[in-house]
Amino acid sequence: MALRVALVTACAFAAFATTLAKDAAAAPGVRFGIQDDAWLEFGPGTLSQRVAELDRIGLEVVRVTLHWYRIERSPGRYDWRRSDRLLRALDARGLDPVVTLWGTPEWANDGAPNVPPRVGADFSSFARAAAARYPFVRHWTMWNEPNKAIWLKPVSARVYVSKILNPGHAGIKAANPRARVAGGVTAPRGGKGGIAPVDFIRGMDRAGARLDAYAHHPYPDYPGDTPFEGGCGHCKTISMSTLERLLREVDKAFPRASIWLTEYGYQSSPDPFGVSPETQAQFVSEAARRVFAAPRVEMLIHYLYRDEPDLERWQSGLETVDGEAKLALQATMIPFTQVTRAGTRPTVWGQVRPGTGGQSYVIQRRAGGSWVAVGGMRATSSRGYFGRTVSAAKGTQLRIWYPARRLASATLVVR
Structure with a gap:
């Protein structure tokens, strides 16, 4: 173990020195951002004030989910009011939206939002309409965590590629050929009824997935995992501490694809399984260094600006539920x-x-x-x-x- 740690440290330092030297000549591709749809839409103050706050703390990208089933309640009839407000406010401030399309309307599947459409062309039409309405959006992700049954049922890489990813990719490109489309958007674990991300990546490859980037959510396997140590060495899960596993699998399946880490975070107290505020801040900083030195990673998006009030949900925010800044906010501004x-x-x-x-x-x-x-x-x-x-x-x-x-x-x- 001591030899392994020494080798990891030496390799990390070498990568750090090389990447930092590269940055002196040309900025690396990684950019940092956040997702908190509820706070962005309904948080304290005005929308322009909230967007200004994200700019103030030095973030560059903001992930926003567009719910297909809410926007296109009947075929060809769109309600863009919510997305108009949010996306145009971000664009006006110079923040880059990363837009996720998710949730099938009942008319397209006779089922719940996590059931794929019967016909992929319906999703393709929606994706094309969204890209046409927001030509300033350059980054799109198709669905959310389709390797988990809560988000896609049945969980199937083949179904995901044929009914969602490839139709969505075609629709986006038809409206905006310069836009970039990410597939996967996988959770770190498949969970009950799901598929581990390693197997899902391989299944997408076999199904002929079309994508410009592979998106993943490298949450920790265990609360004490650091961005560099921990995780499951022999499993098919992918966390930040096992990021090399993602790099290898994507390199084999999609050698030209970039990597977007579109959700990540550490929960802190009062979550019963959370780390201390000091440790959360430390891990936020270490995650930034981790992706800075990682090849092909273009973005890291932190999940939540403000903690959720229900302790059964997420306390990974940069602020407490009462709006008090955590140390993680300082670590976000200056890792x-x-x-x-x-x-x-x-x-x-x-x-x-x-x-x-x-x-x-x-x-x-x-x-x-x-x-x-x-x-x-x-x-x-x-x-x-x-x-x-x-x-x-x-x-x-x-x-x-x-x-x-x-x-x-x-x-x-x-x-």
Whole structure:
């Protein structure tokens, strides 16, 4: 185990150094975003204020679900009022919508929304109409977690490809050839009545799936899993800690496809299985570094801006249900994490997301009741990234100070 950890650390550092050097010349493709449809539509303040908040904290993409069964209640008759408000507000602020199409109307399947349409052409027509109405939307995902019975019944990669993905892909491309369409959108586990994502990817390949990107939701297998360690090494599940499994499977099935991670997060207390707010913030930062160094990953979308009030649901937000900022909000604005350490010389990584272009920042260490600079003011890359080796013993508390906005990262304790 010690040898494995050492090798993983060495490989991670090498990838980190290579990718950071690459960023100095050209920004890597990964962008960070959020999905919280309820908060976006009904949260406190006005829609423009909520969208401005997402821009303020440095996010670039926002995932929004369009419910086919609500928009096209009868064939060819569309109600775009909700999606007009949300998508045009995001576009006006310069935020990039990632639009998910889901939910079959009863007229198209004589069943519930998770039952596929009888005829794929019906979904293709809806996808084409949506893409025609929103030509500024460049990223589309077909369905949500079709490897789980709650979202697609029956669960079948062949049915998903023939009735949803390929018809949807054709419809989007007919209206906007430059748009990009993601398939899969798989959950990390199949669950009861479902299919593990590894098997679903292989089934999609056999069924002749057409896609520009493969989307996946790499939630942890267990609450204590970190973005780098944990998960099930011999299973066909795919979490953030087993991200290499996704990279391998997609590379074999769809070698030209990009990877979009369109839902991810860690639940924190008061969820009975949640981690502490400090650990949630740490994992948010580590996940950012994880995907920064991962080939072909173009986006990572955090699930929920605000916790849901029902403890049976999700407490993965950046705010509590009462609107109090969690440490994860700081970690979202300024992710900051340790890569490795040699004696009293830890190497750290981070990103300053608010603002555009390179930003000035200071690494600070805790000294008594104050924070003091370590190494003076430095500049990030054009995308806000930085990597440094500093002098700090194990147990030292470090943070990033961003003077332009008077913002601090969550505290990092050197391991």
